[in-house]
Amino acid sequence: MVKEIERAGIPVVHICTVVPISQTVGANRIVPAIAIPHPLGDPSQPADKEKEIRRKLIDKALQALSTEISEQTVFE
Amino acid sequence: MKLELGKIPIHDVKFDSESRIEGNTLYLNQEELISHLMVDENIKSITIDVARPGDKTRIMPVKDVIEPRVKVSGKGQVFPGTLSKVETVGQGRTNVLKGMAVVTTGKIVGFQEGIIDMSGPGADYTPFSKLVNLVVVCEPVEGIDQHTHEKTVRIAGLRAAAYLGNLAKDIEAEEIETYETYTVKESMEKFPDLPRVAYVLMLQTQGLLHDTYVYGVDMKHSLPTIIYPTELMDGAIISGNCVSACDKNTTYHHLNNPVVEDLFKKHGKELNFVAVVITNENVYLDDKERSSDWTSKLVEFLDVDGVIISQEGFGNPDTDLIMNCKKIEAKGIKTVIITDEYAGRDGASQSLADADESANAVVTAGNANMVIELPPMDKVIGYQEVADVIAGGFAGSLKPDGSITAELQVIVGATNELGFNKLSAR
Amino acid sequence: MSKIRVVHYINQFFGQIGGEEKADHKPEAREGFVGPGMAFQASFKDKAEIVGTVICGDSYFNENIEAETEELLTMIETFKPDLFIAGPAFNAGRYGMACGSIAATVKEKLGIPALTGMYVENPGVDSFKSKVHIVSTKDSAAGMRDAIKKMAPLALKLALGEPIGSPEEEGYIPTGIRVNFFEEKRGSERAVEMLLKKLKGEEFTTEYPMPDFDRVDPSPAIKDITKATIALVTSGGIVPKGNPDRIESSSASKYAKYDIEGIDDLTAEEYETAHGGYDPVYANKDADRVLPVDVLREFGKEGKIGKLHRYFYTTTGNGTSVANAKKFAAAIAKELVSDGVDAVILTST
Amino acid sequence: MIIITNNAKMMEETGNSIEKEYIDGTHKDVLIAVRDRIHKGHRLLTHPLSGSVKPNQTPFKSVAISKVPEKLDLDSLDIIEKSIRTYEQFEKIPTDNGKANNERILNDYREIDYKLLESALISANRRG
Numbered sequence: 001m002v003k004e005i006e007r008a009g010i011p012v013v014h015i016c017t018v019v020p021i022s023q024t025v026g027a028n029r030i031v032p033a034i035a036i037p038h039p040l041g042d043p044s045q046p047a048d049k050e051k052e053i054r055r056k057l058i059d060k061a062l063q064a065l066s067t068e069i070s071e072q073t074v075f076e
Numbered sequence: 077m078k079l080e081l082g083k084i085p086i087h088d089v090k091f092d093s094e095s096r097i098e099g100n101t102l103y104l105n106q107e108e109l110i111s112h113l114m115v116d117e118n119i120k121s122i123t124i125d126v127a128r129p130g131d132k133t134r135i136m137p138v139k140d141v142i143e144p145r146v147k148v149s150g151k152g153q154v155f156p157g158t159l160s161k162v163e164t165v166g167q168g169r170t171n172v173l174k175g176m177a178v179v180t181t182g183k184i185v186g187f188q189e190g191i192i193d194m195s196g197p198g199a200d201y202t203p204f205s206k207l208v209n210l211v212v213v214c215e216p217v218e219g220i221d222q223h224t225h226e227k228t229v230r231i232a233g234l235r236a237a238a239y240l241g242n243l244a245k246d247i248e249a250e251e252i253e254t255y256e257t258y259t260v261k262e263s264m265e266k267f268p269d270l271p272r273v274a275y276v277l278m279l280q281t282q283g284l285l286h287d288t289y290v291y292g293v294d295m296k297h298s299l300p301t302i303i304y305p306t307e308l309m310d311g312a313i314i315s316g317n318c319v320s321a322c323d324k325n326t327t328y329h330h331l332n333n334p335v336v337e338d339l340f341k342k343h344g345k346e347l348n349f350v351a352v353v354i355t356n357e358n359v360y361l362d363d364k365e366r367s368s369d370w371t372s373k374l375v376e377f378l379d380v381d382g383v384i385i386s387q388e389g390f391g392n393p394d395t396d397l398i399m400n401c402k403k404i405e406a407k408g409i410k411t412v413i414i415t416d417e418y419a420g421r422d423g424a425s426q427s428l429a430d431a432d433e434s435a436n437a438v439v440t441a442g443n444a445n446m447v448i449e450l451p452p453m454d455k456v457i458g459y460q461e462v463a464d465v466i467a468g469g470f471a472g473s474l475k476p477d478g479s480i481t482a483e484l485q486v487i488v489g490a491t492n493e494l495g496f497n498k499l500s501a502r
Numbered sequence: 503m504s505k506i507r508v509v510h511y512i513n514q515f516f517g518q519i520g521g522e523e524k525a526d527h528k529p530e531a532r533e534g535f536v537g538p539g540m541a542f543q544a545s546f547k548d549k550a551e552i553v554g555t556v557i558c559g560d561s562y563f564n565e566n567i568e569a570e571t572e573e574l575l576t577m578i579e580t581f582k583p584d585l586f587i588a589g590p591a592f593n594a595g596r597y598g599m600a601c602g603s604i605a606a607t608v609k610e611k612l613g614i615p616a617l618t619g620m621y622v623e624n625p626g627v628d629s630f631k632s633k634v635h636i637v638s639t640k641d642s643a644a645g646m647r648d649a650i651k652k653m654a655p656l657a658l659k660l661a662l663g664e665p666i667g668s669p670e671e672e673g674y675i676p677t678g679i680r681v682n683f684f685e686e687k688r689g690s691e692r693a694v695e696m697l698l699k700k701l702k703g704e705e706f707t708t709e710y711p712m713p714d715f716d717r718v719d720p721s722p723a724i725k726d727i728t729k730a731t732i733a734l735v736t737s738g739g740i741v742p743k744g745n746p747d748r749i750e751s752s753s754a755s756k757y758a759k760y761d762i763e764g765i766d767d768l769t770a771e772e773y774e775t776a777h778g779g780y781d782p783v784y785a786n787k788d789a790d791r792v793l794p795v796d797v798l799r800e801f802g803k804e805g806k807i808g809k810l811h812r813y814f815y816t817t818t819g820n821g822t823s824v825a826n827a828k829k830f831a832a833a834i835a836k837e838l839v840s841d842g843v844d845a846v847i848l849t850s851t
Numbered sequence: 852m853i854i855i856t857n858n859a860k861m862m863e864e865t866g867n868s869i870e871k872e873y874i875d876g877t878h879k880d881v882l883i884a885v886r887d888r889i890h891k892g893h894r895l896l897t898h899p900l901s902g903s904v905k906p907n908q909t910p911f912k913s914v915a916i917s918k919v920p921e922k923l924d925l926d927s928l929d930i931i932e933k934s935i936r937t938y939e940q941f942e943k944i945p946t947d948n949g950k951a952n953n954e955r956i957l958n959d960y961r962e963i964d965y966k967l968l969e970s971a972l973i974s975a976n977r978r979g
Contacts, residue, residue, distance in 0.1 A: 004831030041791030391900030495689025
């Protein structure tokens, strides 16, 4: 999925829980997510805290999209 | 360990009152061979036929192909642990009937594949169309289960081959080829500068109709182990595999393992052929992990620089193949793998069920999904009705005139993963 | 035997109509050869004849792909060709896409052999190499002579139905289609030779390149993310409540696209997940946990991004089910490009 | 362990000591059911492409998975996904099972599927 979009010339950041799979499918910009059933959330946290977590992840994703890379990179 | 193979060319097989070899002709007393095989109480009847290269003959469904051999000198007998007593073979001299084979047929399961065409386009894809084949058609007693049926036909084939081989016991072969493997220390001293190479031979071991026996041991219950290449030449490994006609290794293939032969050709000149590591292809995933751990450990222990890995069968053995490759490469040992492909009839699909970047040196035996037209033959040896099943079932279709449109996978040995043939794909 | 009838496709530039300023040139058909067609004709000698040439502007074609392919097809058909040649397009991207697309369509719809030529990095190569033979050319028109030298004989072979040799022999880019053939040496001998080469560190060619690892070079970074239009794509199966398009819970055979204009938050009342592969409770309670529309809306208002794209794309399944995903993604990618999306955030569970 | 199967013989022969989930469906339905279980944290114990009988031949399939779900096992996921992909590849190849699959042949397929898994059970039983 990632590859085809990137092939069309659009940078993709892949936010996913299972980083090795993302690496296998050939994503170039990878941001590790929280957990499989809620990659961008944490139900154990209060709502505002959870939103904050999500904002941080998206910040990281945007930063990844703004970073020049030459090879597969995981933005921890 | 050193073995001499005495090659006795056989150009024809004829029925006669006395079984013997004269010149390049094998004369066979049919009744004698039949009664020799009828000792198995699970056999109801046996018929014997001969198919020669160029004949308009189709043999189906083929279970196994076996080359007749006999021990002339050295320890043990051929097919140790299955037909003869367990004793290490692979040294001394063995006589081989070159140019002929025993072919067993048997309808062990209803959908059994396996065609040998002695002429026509199908003949180009099977090495056995170039041999004079003594076909043993085994009819089992009623009510026998598939497992016993398989064993009965398996042993009958070996027995027939040993019977024929025995006719050559006292013949002095004109052409003798010598194969010698040294012990680890000897070979290091002899060839200090040559790259050390081992051969990882993967054997199909999954259960009913998918088994391989080593000195009589069902290989799925064994850990990977080391065997001298010359042991294979005396029948230490025999096939109990009836599925996947195109890429199963028949006993003939094990006796004439082409990787072993081609490594021996360069042995002592460009490489040092250290050993054969045999391993299994089990269904249970932990077994796969364990066995591939062991093959990589064994080749590391042998201190080799390079390894050739050959596969048998389709699908889950791809996983074993990739595990072996990956783990051996991870130890810094270079690998070349031999496999075949199922890329779809149009050749556009993914060829293997598994893949890894470390498998960067692959030899392919071709796409088994390729469709081939097999014209009608004058004679069919075996079970004609099986054609209906092969035809209607999955891989092909039988036309009223007896021609078959089928995938290459129904032809015995067509995409053999030992690299027995010249077929490839790109 | 009568001469093979050939139709040739070229763009406005090679049709001697004009450069980029004429890229919107509408399709036209002419009798005989035009431009590079002359060199092809010379190379065919009397075996084949270019009976017609079809010319179309690169932009015009690429902006109207489906309609144009139809129109061109009709034009080509009227010449009753036995063979179709497009280009060569060298490294011209839009020209390459046009050549590949038309050649593939002609081959499929008219049932005649078709051939084109491109530089290996032309985007048309990846899109069409499995559908039509593409001769490998240099990256500019300076390689025209060389291109025709390779294309003309291969074209004749295709037209005459002669067996086509390997990519190396014939000069075309490997199609990715596996074709059986007989080697000179048996497999085991090839394996031993390959191993010896690998051991010596010499070059060797694998007979089957592993497929899963074709990497795509990273796209350049977004220069100014605060101006960028960002689209959301997910394999986490987020759909409007009730799953109106019936996206399957696993092994999905389709994807869907939903308008999120005016939606600031994905609520439990409106959205859920169709994914059958994970515990859906958390995503059903708050789908933003999988598809972060809420945060991206906030970021849009705060000026951290240009804007969130009006549509999101969704399917189920996970990263490794490549087969279908590839198909969807190609379709999605095409839309994203034409919608002017600058970057994509793809979320997976 | 749990055996996911659409093979009636598997249900009959292995007795009640082993947990089984019967799938009233196709070979592919079994693979999908296995995949869903893997996503829930079960581990694959046997290879879904067991045997060299091609996926478009045999209508029967049995796969063993671990009993207790833990965290997602990536190797299992990888294998089941690849197996489904391979299945789908073979699915496209035209077949005419109606003509060929008489009861005897169906029984043979049941038997083979059963025996292949049985060979795995022997391995599995050695584990603590």
